[in-house]
Amino acid sequence: MSDAAASSAHAEDAAAICAQIAAVFSAPSPHPAARSVLVTELAAAAARGGRVFVHGVGREGLMMRALCMRLAHLGLRAHCVGDVTAPPAAGGDLLVASAGPGAFSTVDAICGVARGAGARVLLLTARPDGDGFSRRQADVVAHLPAQTMADDEAEAAKLPMGSLYEGDMFVLFEMVVLELARVLGQTPAQMRARHTNLE
Secondary structure (H helix, E strand, O other), rough: OOOOHHHHHHEEEHHHHHHHHHHHHOOOOOOEEEEHHHHHHHHHHHHHHOEEEEEOOOHHHHHHHHHHHHHHHHOOEEEEEEOOOOOOOOOOOEEEEEOOOOOHHHHHHHHHHHHHHOOOEEEOOOOOOOOOOHHHHHOEEEEEOOOOOHOOOOOOOOOOOHHHHHHHHHHHHHHHEEEHHHHHHOOOOHHOOOOOOOO
């Protein structure tokens, strides 16, 4: 394959992936938009001086870590569950957990511990109507109607192993950060000033 043909094929693949990611945000859902739910809950946590904890497993967990970084740039006290510097959750705090397919045993357990400690729990999932334990442990659910590994074989997708969900998480979180910056009155300069210089 020539360089020109390879470049064209790469561009077509990228366009197809981006189109699938974009389609998720226009998909009909009986549930409130995930973006609105996240902005509302994160702004409320900031207003009450609560800390924000994030958790997810696998590639979802990587996207949650990216969100945590941006929340810190916004001036929120944000922590990744499992980090040795994460303090104990308490009343007034918010746990944002992800369980794309509806439930994971570790996510379920952490949601239960957070609720038991008095923290509010937001669950991000592609399957809000499932019987997963974490759904019952959540105070509020944010629906991201993207394909996950649980339904990877149900339809053709450019991304492997249900990773459309994780791709949409990245885009969703960037949109949330942009809106939350406006809500919290944070400028790009203020956010950049909070970025680490130890790199």
